[in-house]
């Protein structure tokens with residue numbers, strides 16, 4: 280038998296799976312014939328394949344995640360290939376050089392796969408899977424364009440009119456842009472579409488349109504602007520501007536971006552909850568108004584409680600603080616009036632006009648200032 284049943288692969292933690300879950304999963308020992316069968320399988324459907332050495336610790340750790348995947352992701356087909364039977368074969372056939380390795384095979388007549396890079400957790404692997412199988416660019420028509428534009432967080436549609444074949448170069452640039460967004464996991468929820476129909480008046484308009492349902496932004500640019508200068512740069516800038524959240528969440532990973540612009544930062548520390556959403560909604564207009572000078576951001580008050588303390592706020596609860604990046608001065612909001620767009624704006628105006636004194640950590644009795652904290 281080429282395929283070992285689950286009961287036989289005791290070395291990998293998957294052996295403990297209930298039978299029902301095992302259906303979407305095959306465990307194969309590497310041999311020329313078993314790989315042939317695997318090739319046939321991957322032609323039919325997307326399939327995640329783990330290349331493992333079941334006796335090794337790292338492969339066993341992945342086994343646990345694989346089990347979680349199988350349990351949580353009912354629509355993902357999985358295989359594990361035990362390479363210990365013939366390591367050379369795995370290396371030669373799949374270009375696998377370390378274990379465990381994860382590949383996502385595409386359903387196609389020729390064998391083609393995507394490499395998984397990143398932390399080998401069930402969550403990250405599932406995220407990679409769903410991002411990978413979504414087509415980068417959808418085709419939209421008159422009947423479903425509205426649904427496309429309202430049903431996605433952010434929808435970017437390129438209208439080619441019916442003259443699409445004449446605009447092949449532009450089309451390729453748009454597709455490659457969509458593909459580049461694709462791999463960036465923080466920007467989930469941006470969908471790209473292509474429309475190829477003449478508009479109601481029968482005109483072949485060339486236009487790119489972006490609808491950002493989170494930020495309530497709707498923008499478009501037409502042919503004259505699109506075709507001047509570097510198209511790909513223009514497309515990229517247009518999409519970046521439309522997709523970037525007006526009030527993003529500040530984390531260790533992205534904070535540098537904000538410092539580099541030299542704008543002052545208005546941080547709102549908030550525990551993970553709907554309060555963040557309410558704040559973003561409340562501040563949207565204000566953030567837009569001061570966009571040129573200020574970054575409005577939210578910060579997870581639990582994760583970065585040290586940062587709140589370092590800026591004169593109480594740890595773990597909601598609080599607002601303005602930081603001038605030019606000189607490092609911080610202004611924690613300590614007024615008795617609740618935080619709202621109006622109260623924050625008057626606070627900002629007082630800071631700008633020098634009526635508000637920056638916070639001095641030394642004034643705090645017995646509390647150390649954590650001046651080195653970034654957030």
Ligand SMILES: *[C@@H]1O[C@H](CO)[C@@H](O)[C@H](O)[C@H]1NC(C)=O
Nearest residue numbers: 302303320321323324353356
């Ligand atoms: C994927 O799993 C489903 C069961 O969820 C199964 O019906 C289907 O045949 C599997 N496809 C492949 C190629 O293994």
Ligand SMILES: *[C@@H]1O[C@H](CO)[C@@H](O)[C@H](O)[C@H]1NC(C)=O
Nearest residue numbers: 311364365366367368369371
């Ligand atoms: C491993 O696979 C290679 C390539 O197919 C083959 O030449 C070799 O005999 C196999 N080794 C074993 C131990 O099966």
Ligand SMILES: *[C@@H]1O[C@H](CO)[C@@H](O)[C@H](O)[C@H]1NC(C)=O
Nearest residue numbers: 417418419420422423427472
């Ligand atoms: C819109 O409809 C067309 C034609 O039926 C279809 O090919 C396309 O995939 C649909 N697009 C979306 C985003 O549903």
